[in-house]
Amino acid sequence: MPEMRIISHTLRSHGVKVAKVHKYDWLILVLLAAVDLSLNFIEPFHRFVGEEMMTDLKYPFQKDTIPFWAVPIYAVLLPLSIFLVYYICRKDVYDLHHAILGLFYSVLITLVITDAIKDAVGRPRPNFFWRCFPNGIGVYDPNTNNAICTGEKMIIKEGHKSFPSGHTSGLGFLAWYLSGKIKVFDRRGHSAKLCIVFLPLLCAALVGISRVDDYWHHWQDVFAGGLIGIVIASICYLQSFPLPNQRDGWAPHAYFLMLDAERNVDESLSPATRVNSLRMRRTDIESPGSSP
Template identity: 65%
Template sequence: MGWKISFCPNTNFRTMFQVRPSQFELECRHTIRSHGRQLARDHRQDWLILLLLVVIEIALNVINPFYRFVGEGMMEDLMYPMKENTVPLWAVPLYAVFLPMIVFFLYYLRRNDVYDLHHSVLGLLFSVLITGVLTDAIKDAVGRPRPDFFYRCFPNGRDEYDRWGNVVCHGDPADIKEGHKSFPSGHTSWSFAGLGFLALYLSAKIKCFDRSGHVAKLCIVFLPILVACLVAVSRVDDYWHHWQDVFAGGILGLVVATFCYLQFFPPPYQNEGWGPYAYFRAVEDLRSNPLPQDTTNMLGTNQERASTSVVGSNLDSAFDAMESGRK
């Protein structure tokens, strides 16, 4: 079907007998061993900010949300039964974070491009953490009751109100606190942030927009989006969220994922959309400043190839001297 993806040049008769690696071969070898440490050092500020986002996310989950006024007339839409989550909270990082990371690592094993691995992981983590901070900050500020708020507030089914008409809850404080975090949906926003980032990544890697007419590629791109949509639907079916909550969460996650992806990668529809910006900058630097012979080892060549290259260079110098009459 013409779906084979190949970014590094294939071996031909010219490159097969070259003792020294070609320039294009060097360009395709940015490994963890050769460039990983320097790359992590260059982005240490980004990783520190990620840790700060984790601390903020934890704090937002510890503090109490705004306890919005809930009157008796509002209870008609808040009397749905309390149910367990179809998609448990612990499962969200598995499919929204670790699953995309597995895809990134498998691609690294094929491509040996540490720039792609590092920036995809960094972009994904920023996507989900920024989305998480925004989601929980809005949750705490809005304090919208969940559809099952009545039975969180009144487990025995007997409602009680103060003189202003506001609820006087006598349920579990943890359930009541969680009952004021309906808008927006955290499951949905995290799902669209992680799986939306994965969908953009896959669309670039399989060259979905190469104008070749292989529309079946869209099935691969839409699969992560479908999973995120099913998670969003489950939140409404479980009566943990109103439809507006999941709609806002999905939009929030997709927007953040798009912004974070475009920080590191070109748009998938561009000719160079398959690789990160950093890779192309490294290639340009390599072309404008060719590396000396003794650094080929650092770019993935073995010791035998390096020593053979030195011998070949000495023989070339000897032949040149003989031809010029100096020997």
């Protein structure tokens, strides 16, 4: 049976209605952003760093291969652009809304979790020595042998935020989204579809590897951060969308709830009114062309 899509549910016709239903979700999203912002003002835990420990923390302090300003581009703007392209083609505000909401929750929850853990753990970055002693001369407490940093305060503060890394949730959510839209698990064996799904995951992996190569993270930081990101992305996606291998895996749960509500309204109408309603709706329905 081909999947049917009502194309009249646009931002203009249903956008305000959908936003009102989820107004508290958006409010909590703003609060999450405020929480994450506040976490960046907290001084992380300064764990003991002795002179002998600096041997493993003396890697070069260099610029990122992928700069910080690029993170919102690949983690947020890239998925958003794909959501918008799908909306332009299919005019489904339910899909657009829940994709955007799920993406933002995925990114912000991951940020809050990783930033909170960073502040609590305070693991030094691999380049901590040069953050602590920019002139290359180590200064240590004569009693405890703990490092007495002489570098800039903000650079030292950032040097205590190695574990975990947090750059994968947006691309992880995008991989889930694409797998549902192209029906990668439709049991027809089109393995080429897997390449589309794996591409965001590959990009996320390469970003994580670049953080290790640039000596901003230990490999354990990236591994743990990737695990956190993919778990959060999966939960946030499945909160709004069915599993991609299900028959209805191409659209959000809210879309099918809307169809059920409209069907119940039709059943409550008189026969004559129901016929007119079906005639009007038939002009707004299209099939994407999937075969039975």
